[in-house]
Amino acid sequence: TLTPGVDAPTWPAEFAERYRAAGYWRGETFGGMLRERAAAHPDRTALVDPAPERRTWTYRELDERADRLAAGFLARGIRKGDRVVVQLPNVGEFVEVVFALFRIGALPVYALPAHRETEIAHFCSFTEAVAYVVPDAHDGFDHRALASLMRERNPALQHVFVVGDPGEHTALSEVPCEPAGPFDGPAPHELAFLQLSGGTTGLNKLIPRTHDDYMYSLRGSNEICGVDAGTRFLVVLPAAHNFPMSSPGWLGVLYAGGTVVLAPRPDPATAFPLVERERITMTGLVPPLALVWTDAAPATAHDLSSLELVLVGGAKYSESAARRLEPALGCRLMQVFGMAEGLVNYTRLDDDTETVVTTQGRPISPDDEIRIVDDEDDDVPEGEFGHLLTRGPYTIRGYWRAPEHNARSFTGDGFYRTGDIVRRLPGGHLVVEGRAKDQINRGGEKIAPEEVENIILAHPAVHDVSVVAVPDAYLGERSLAYVILRKDAEPLKPVAVKRFVRERGIAAYKVPDLVEFVDAFPQTGVGKISKKHLRSAAEPS
Ligand code: J2J
Helix, strand or coil: CCCCCCCCCCCCCCHHHHHHCCCCCCCCCCCHHHHHHHCCCCCCCEECCCCCCCCEEEEHHHHHHHHHHHHHHHHHHCCCCEEEECCCCCCCHHHHHHHHHHHHHCCCECCCCCCCCHHHHHHHHCCCCCCCECEEECCCCEHHHHHHHHHHHHHCCCCCEEEEECCEEEEEHCCCCCCCCCCCCCCCEEEEEEEEEECCCCCCCCEEEHHHHHHHHHHHHHHHHCCCCCCCEEECCCCHHHHHCCCHHHHHHHCCCCEECCCCCCCCCHHHHHHHHHHEEEEEEEEEHHHHHHHHHCCCCCCCCCCEEEEECCCCCHHHHHHHHHHHCCEEEEEEEECCCEEEECCCCCCHHHHHHHHHCEEECCCCEEEEEEECCEECCCCCCEEEEEECCCCCCCCCCCCCHHHHECCCCCCEEEEEEEEEECCCEEEEEEECHHHHHEEEECCHHHHHHHHHCCCCCEEEEEEEEEEEEECCHHHHHEEECCCCCCCCCCCHHHHHHHHHHCHHHHCCCCECCCCCEEEEEEEEEHHHHHHHHHHCC
16 A cells, blocks of 8 residues: 555645646546547547557557556456556557556556666565566567566566567456446546656666646646647657656657657667658657767658657757757757656747757746755855756655655755756756766666666675766766776676676666776775766776
């Protein structure tokens, strides 16, 4: 059972009242939203999964699929409030499954396709998940074997549903059945799902988002990005990530009655033909992908003229790269600086080019409160840079079941400490200057150094380790592990350290890009490893 205010800290009553009175929280749920859209425009295409054979869902079909799947989940004992780890690539079933879970009030826990044993074990045990939804295999990895291991280890995990060949588990295709009656779904102020934080400490924190608050971020994003029924949105990044889900993302586009197309891979060779064939108008990219698209577009034989807007965010987008995007792709650029915890900033369609290429935008909501403070939490003078703190109608008040961590990550009056260093321009636009949190941002993919360090420390030859970010021309940052070997240990090769991490079962993007053996870490005054010092000591690639 979930204890409100303990499992998931929530907004104080006076804030909730204010957000409702302002019309931000309108009492909608995702299950109800899809039902309404299906009634309003049943035959419009909601979803396209182009590979390997093109499949489409009208709004009515998606709504019916969600109903039948929801009924099947209920028949198997999945209940409101239960957690279900969903780890699917960009396939139509992903959308069906999450809407089915929304409808019965079970909470999807969004794992990324790249996650492996380390991450999935944490999600399953920490959330006491009752079910795990996987593809049979993806990117050469058999998810069914991992699922079997998770079932052995987690008594609460009752079900594994597989898209494709189920092996010893249950085929997702066998789950749907006729609904017995209306669903006793969630209330708008209740949780809709658990999103993943990038993480700064060992393991990902879970982000509890409500129907009310997330729906507002979609509505606000749609208005800013000009999403409407004519929008044809290509999901290029993993659909489970907060950016392609909500900024404005596939959920925003479904909210507006547009069409969502799922790209199986993000490379131009896959995506450009889809842009042409599906007449894509909008998409979202992380900076390294935006670079690849920008480089590939001028020479492509594919017609990209349907593209109207490309959003770029997730990591700092260099000004020089940003300047090249609009001419190369022949569409508008919008920078987006968001976070799964809530706050999302966009440049605006009517901003001039200088603003679009040099800033990371301003908040969605007039009620997004922004503070920029020094190390003592005192406001810095206007225009100077400092730590970004934020509070507002779609920013969480605390992580799920993490009271100690919450005491550090939120101020006493409920501001979230983003860990980002920003500066505010007179018009309210923010410029991201850097980061105070111990995290590596590898082209938008977030790595908690501590998680990787803990794995490397388990190596018998390793005495100590520090994982840091180093600058990288393409990814922005990549990871470097400084390793101190034990005095008596045989010398190791960098590749052996990388292999050790990989074999422990962890997302491939977290395996250190570089490994260097050192005799000692640079020390600060208090004897703690100075990550800043290490970063500047490392040679840029
Ligand atoms: C610099 N750093 C950025 C940007 C995010 C939309 C867009 C992105 C995310 C996301 C998201 C940045 N420039 N333009 O959820 O809805 C870094 C910051 C931030 C962290 C959040 C969305 N855009 N960042 O990236 O939860 O450090 O969300 O605090 O994965 O990414 O990461 P995440």
